[in-house]
Amino acid sequence: MDIANVCAGGNSRSNALGHAAMALAGTAAMLAFHTARGFPSLADSGGDNDSVLRLVQVRDLLAGQGWFDPTQYRMGLEGGFAMHWSRLVDAPIALLVTLFGETVALIIWPSLLFAASLYLIFRAARALGGEAAILPGFILGGLSLYFVGVFRPGALDHHNVQLVLTLAAIACLIDGKRPAWAGICAAGMLAVGMEAAPYAAAACVIAAVWFLFDGESGARIARRFGAGFAAACAAVFFGTIAPQSYFAAACDAFSLPQALLGVLGGAGLAAIASAPAPQSRWIGQLMALAALGAVCGAILVAGFPQCLGDPYAGLDPRLKEFWLGSVVEAQSFVALLHDEPAKLLTVYVTPLLGLLVLAGMILRAEKRREALIVTAFLAMAFAVSIWQVRGSTFSVPLATIALAAWIGGARARAERDKTQKAQFAMALSWIVSANLVWQLVAMPFLSEEEAAAGETASECYAHADYAAAAALPPGTIAVISNLGSSVLANTPHRVLAGPYHRNQQGNLANLDLMMAKADEAAELALKAGVDYVALCPGNPETNALVEWAPEGLVAGLAGGQAPDWLQSAATGPLLIWQVHVSDR
Numbered sequence: 001m002d003i004a005n006v007c008a009g010g011n012s013r014s015n016a017l018g019h020a021a022m023a024l025a026g027t028a029a030m031l032a033f034h035t036a037r038g039f040p041s042l043a044d045s046g047g048d049n050d051s052v053l054r055l056v057q058v059r060d061l062l063a064g065q066g067w068f069d070p071t072q073y074r075m076g077l078e079g080g081f082a083m084h085w086s087r088l089v090d091a092p093i094a095l096l097v098t099l100f101g102e103t104v105a106l107i108i109w110p111s112l113l114f115a116a117s118l119y120l121i122f123r124a125a126r127a128l129g130g131e132a133a134i135l136p137g138f139i140l141g142g143l144s145l146y147f148v149g150v151f152r153p154g155a156l157d158h159h160n161v162q163l164v165l166t167l168a169a170i171a172c173l174i175d176g177k178r179p180a181w182a183g184i185c186a187a188g189m190l191a192v193g194m195e196a197a198p199y200a201a202a203a204c205v206i207a208a209v210w211f212l213f214d215g216e217s218g219a220r221i222a223r224r225f226g227a228g229f230a231a232a233c234a235a236v237f238f239g240t241i242a243p244q245s246y247f248a249a250a251c252d253a254f255s256l257p258q259a260l261l262g263v264l265g266g267a268g269l270a271a272i273a274s275a276p277a278p279q280s281r282w283i284g285q286l287m288a289l290a291a292l293g294a295v296c297g298a299i300l301v302a303g304f305p306q307c308l309g310d311p312y313a314g315l316d317p318r319l320k321e322f323w324l325g326s327v328v329e330a331q332s333f334v335a336l337l338h339d340e341p342a343k344l345l346t347v348y349v350t351p352l353l354g355l356l357v358l359a360g361m362i363l364r365a366e367k368r369r370e371a372l373i374v375t376a377f378l379a380m381a382f383a384v385s386i387w388q389v390r391g392s393t394f395s396v397p398l399a400t401i402a403l404a405a406w407i408g409g410a411r412a413r414a415e416r417d418k419t420q421k422a423q424f425a426m427a428l429s430w431i432v433s434a435n436l437v438w439q440l441v442a443m444p445f446l447s448e449e450e451a452a453a454g455e456t457a458s459e460c461y462a463h464a465d466y467a468a469a470a471a472l473p474p475g476t477i478a479v480i481s482n483l484g485s486s487v488l489a490n491t492p493h494r495v496l497a498g499p500y501h502r503n504q505q506g507n508l509a510n511l512d513l514m515m516a517k518a519d520e521a522a523e524l525a526l527k528a529g530v531d532y533v534a535l536c537p538g539n540p541e542t543n544a545l546v547e548w549a550p551e552g553l554v555a556g557l558a559g560g561q562a563p564d565w566l567q568s569a570a571t572g573p574l575l576i577w578q579v580h581v582s583d584r
Contacts, residue, residue: 019126019134023119026142027111034153041152042106044462045486048149049499052485054156055106057083058093068242074494075484076506078529084253084502086192087240089158107153113160114151118142120167121400127174128361128370129405132412136433137404143436144350144397159393162196165189166377166394169203170401173373179207179221183228187262191236191254194311198384199394202376204229204265211273212285223273230266233259251307252501260303261296268292312501319507322515322548323481327499329390336389342445347392350435351382354399357406367405374401396435403433458573460536466490468570475531477576478513480541480554483534496528515549518556518563525565525579533557533566535575 034041045052057072065071067087073080096105122137129136145151150160165185172182186203189196203225211222237246237259249256272288300307312320336343355378361371378398385391410426431437458465460483469477470491477493484498497503497510513524513533525533535557536542545554556563557575566577 019123020119022122022134022138023115026118026138027115030114030142030146030151031107031111031153039107039153041154042103043464045154047459047461047482048155048157049482049485050157051155052489053083053498053500054085054089054093054158055102056485056488057085058090058097058156061087061090061094062097068240068245072488072498074488075498075500076496076503077509081500081502081506083500084193084250085158086254088188088191088236089156089161093156106156110151110153110155110160113164114145116164117145117151117160117167117397120164120171121145121397122404123171124167124174124374124401125404125408127171128367128374128401129408130412131408133404133408136407136411136430137400140400140404140407140433140435141397143434144400147435147439148393148396150393158192159195159390162189162192162199163394163397165192166196166199166398169199170373170377170398173203173206174370176217176221179225180228182207183225183230183266184232186225187229187232187236187266190233190258190262191240194252194254194258195390198380199377202380204269206373206376208269208289211269212282212289219273223270226266226269226271226273228266230263230270233262233266237263249304249307251304252311257300257304257307261300264299265292265296268295314504315501316504316508318511319501319504322511322544323499323507329388331389333386333389340446342442343389345438345442346435347385347389347396348382349438350403350433351378351385351392351395351399353432354378354402355382357402361402361405371402374398378402400433403429407433458536459539460574461486462573463490465536465573468572469493469532469534469574469576472532472569472576472578476529477532477534478510478525478528478530479534480514480536480539480545481507481510482539482541483536483574487534493532496530514545514554515552517551518553518565521553522563522565530579532569532579533577535577536573537575538573 041048053072056074057070060072061067070083070085070087071080072083075081093105093109096108099105100108118138118141121141122134125133125137125141149155150157150163165188169182169185169189172178172185182203186200189200207222207225210218212218214221236254237256241255241259245255247256251257269289269292272285272292275288331339333344333348336347355375358371358375358378360366362368362375378395378401381391381395381398383391385395407426407429410422410429414422414426416422463486466486469487472491472493474492475494477487477491477495479487479495479497481497481499484495487493487495488498496506496513498507509524509528513521513528513530516524533553535554537558542554542558545552546558549555553563557566557577562568562577565580567580568576569578570576
């Protein structure tokens, strides 16, 4: 809760402690619910591959793998590949594992982040809508954080960390008294993962605009924000990048381009805000900021042009078609509209309502500064969700800040007016603001496959599904990419495939093997050094491969036809064959 309390200025200590107690109570309620259900997410990841692989990375770190070496040696072709994730997330999880053991750490870590997020949501809601917004912020915030799914026990994916940092940046900017911490949080977003770059950009734009329009107060905020942002970028660079990699440029992870532009941009903003105001204050400051932006842009274009394009531009066309196109969180608004239109209700209605509420507040000059700050972040998250649905992990919780303020206003009017109309308006604001309501509305319209998810054959995400595989002599397994992380976490084996764009060669080798005819697949298995082939009949990716390549290896195995060069090694939800190729 430290980040949350840093930005609690402007309110009494007793209020801050009371709000922290509310957040902890909400977290305890969430944990009680999971306890009553037997912590199912600890026994079955439900396809949360990133959390599973994060645990593998943490285990590797604790086993002695270097801090500056994020390579996942057990996935991909021989030698593995370097993950694009930050050790900054691995470190606190590793500490919790050391102190309390793995199972307890899997519960504590996401629970702490849930508590911090909930605290920050209703602190921001209070700033926007007053005391009456706290209870709605508590209820809507708790529900939204639960249903976005990144805080359940076992959730080690870094999106929960990024959401906490985003909420903390919002709180610090609204408060206005700790802008340096807002800059640090913005840099932390980038350090944890590049998908949070839009929210870091929103924080930087807010600080710059504040500088332009708020006189000396705005200059102070911009100065401290820029200094905090630059210092944090420098600290992250030297603290997480190996010296031999200082000059290596990675567009999908924090490296030289991000550090250089972060330090230059942050220090430049701080320097401009520290300079004496020119006679034509507004014009002079705008020109200085424009010059800083032009310099940063020129460095990016001249030095790192590869980082300006589509982040998946270098991905093999086959992987775009047969892998990326099936990743749910990477789907766009257009894809959802075509394939699963009912899901639009769960992803877009709540954030859109939040934006409408904020627009009304801005037009009425009601808490305009606070509303503009929340609007900048929510609009950015909504735009990201139009491109890729993963943006809803941010947009839905952020929307609850505005919606809690709206409900708070409706509650105040209902208490004041005592009319049926006011009571109805309050009830309606509660109903339409809860994302859970829109999920229930959408449920009857979901496709049969979506509605029946988890009710058919095992999808092989449960840890118990790998007991037979773990008993086999260690080797390399060819299995669908969705199960690669689970194999690493639950067995001593290595795998060719996993749903990670940096593992392009391993994924291609695995895809070719799975889709090839039996005779060709034998040669490919030999070439890739595969010892076992595994199949999960109930996994959607298995069904997709059968559809894509009806004469391929997976299709044959799914139909009960194993070639002579494969001998059954294990049965169960996960079927395993051992490779016996004469030329091995």
